[in-house]
Amino acid sequence: MLTIILAIVLFVLLIFPHELGHFVAAKAVGVRVNEFAFGMGPALYKKQGRETLYSIRAFPVGGYCAMEGENEESDEEDAFVNKPAWARITVLVAGSAMNVLIAILVLSIMFGVIGAATTTVDRVQKGMPAAKAGLSRGDRIVSVDGREIQKWSDLSTALSGSDDTRSITVTRNGTEKTLYVTPVKQDSRYVIGITPMVTHSPLLAVRNGITGSWSMTRSLFGALKQLATGHVKADDLSGPVGMVSLVHQTEKAGLINFFYLVALISLNLAIFNMLPFPALDGGRILFVIIRLFTGKAITDRQEAAVHGAGMALLLLLMIFVTWNDIERLLT
Template identity: 50%
Template sequence: MLTAILTIILFCIMIIPHELGHFVVAKLVGVQVNEFSMGMGPLLFQKQKGETLYSVRLLPIGGYCAMEGENEESGNPRAFNNKKVWQKIAVLLAGAVMNVITALLVMIIAVTVSGIPTNTLDSVVKNSPAEAAGLQAGDRVVAVNDVKTSGWIEVVQEIDRDKSGKEIRITVDRDGKKQNCTVQPEYSKKEKRMMVGIACR
């Protein structure tokens, strides 16, 4: 059920802006848009505004921008088929451009909401190798085995680099002073990587 809901949301996020891109650019270059619909299937609501019929349909799995002369020849000078080549290309490309913009906005929002993990420790798991080695919340991991780290991904990669279980040296910045801690990583079957019991902010 959750998968179906997420699929519908994905369709709405990608298809509606895609069609909106076609719609906006079509209007800008003077193409007559007969109907702009959000959703597919049975009609729920519609309103005529100027030459365009705006509609909302039952199934939120898409939408469409119906332009004059898009699928057939039309004598209307404002029909899609009678526009200049560059105008046609602009209308067609607008959908893809909107998809890219939408994807970027979604990623920016996701990162803003969830944040980007840093290399500063938020917590140290109790009775973990990290706690035994003396690591503390607030420590900033600046290097693992002398390899400089500036973010959480780099910290994880360096800890997981050697799966033999050998001790590793984690260098942290604590209150402006660098300290070295020797840690014995443990392999996590659940995470499928070497872990020491730390979480970053």
């Protein structure tokens, strides 16, 4: 049951904010939204606004934003197809932008809960090199061998590689002090026997959320490059069934891992939607740019036909990855 609930939360956090981004941007640039829905399937509740029908639907797995003239010709002035290129691009980018914001928000909350390591020493293990060298609780590590230490991971990097004696400069009671420490090897790592103080600063959590999202994005682009060059096989791709399986795995590992998964898939969705492929937001943006220079050489009907073909290919891809997911579950 918990897996089902978390899977629903995952799909809501992935799809609904994406559509909300389109909705907010559409309203901002004057595009008429015929319906904005939370969920999919039969309507449980409807309310007609001044120009938009708001609805809650039976299956809470996302939502949609139906804009006037989004996939067809329209004579209405406030139709999507009749808006300037900059306005249409703004609306199209907004969905993926919301997915990026969701990733940053989720990671920021996660880092705020678990805290972030500072460069201030919390505990010094007895009998270890740090204790022998005279490090104390409350010492703030400034540098190692003259190299500035800005975050705790910098200290791990500075100590790695060998058991050579290092000079560690710390600030203690407002005064700098230099100590000499010889690391020892434990579990393939060189350590000196200290643990950091942890802070739950909101500002630091947000900063870590942004840097964490950027690091994830770089990794995802690297994976995309590997897929394009054949280093990652198409059989390794996963769809909704695989996502539910991952939710089940992270449920066992704890909620922190679940929210990390939410951020990862949200960024993945943002990148995927910006690919210049028909039916995706990136493909639609590409057509906006092409038609900006070609004028009426491509009609709305022709563009809609290309996007329709692209959607058919995406559905085939979905079937393929879903079959892969089912095979993996059965083997």
